[in-house]
Amino acid sequence: MLPKTPKPAVWRFIKGSAKTLFVLEAVCFAASYGLYYRMNTDQEFRQYINENYPFALDYYYKIGEIVGDSNIRQTDANYWSSQAAQFNNSKRD
Structure with a gap:
């Protein structure tokens, strides 16, 4: 049976960084979609x-x-x- 050799630390770092990057991208995508949805539905x-x-x-x-x-x-x-005009008219009265 072949003895197991430990993986180099570089591969563990790359693997952990890839997972972190994937999670960060998912969070950024969700936040940008939420912002787009709110802008698309709320005029105020x-x-x-x-x-x-x-x-x-x-x-x-x-x-x-x-x-x-x-x-x-x-x-x-x-x-x-039109909102600004209404505000100006109500301000004068």
């Missing part, structure tokens, strides 16, 4: 993102235009401008 959240992280909303709109929902940017702009 998109407004918050627009006020604080406009570059992220621009990427969201670009992805939407590539995938096919090209009018969401215009819909949001119309809704937010």
Whole structure:
């Protein structure tokens, strides 16, 4: 019977690193999908993102235009401008 030789420490490190990387990728994918889902379903959240992280909303709109929902940017702009107009009118009264 052949004697067992221990695996080099490098292989254990590579194996552990691969597992960690896989888990990290899965967590990042889940977080990015959750963010996309919330942006896709909640217009007020998109407004918050627009006020604080406009570059992220621009990427969201670009992805939407590539995938096919090209009018969401215009819909949001119309809704937010009408909200601002209502706020200004109520402020004057």
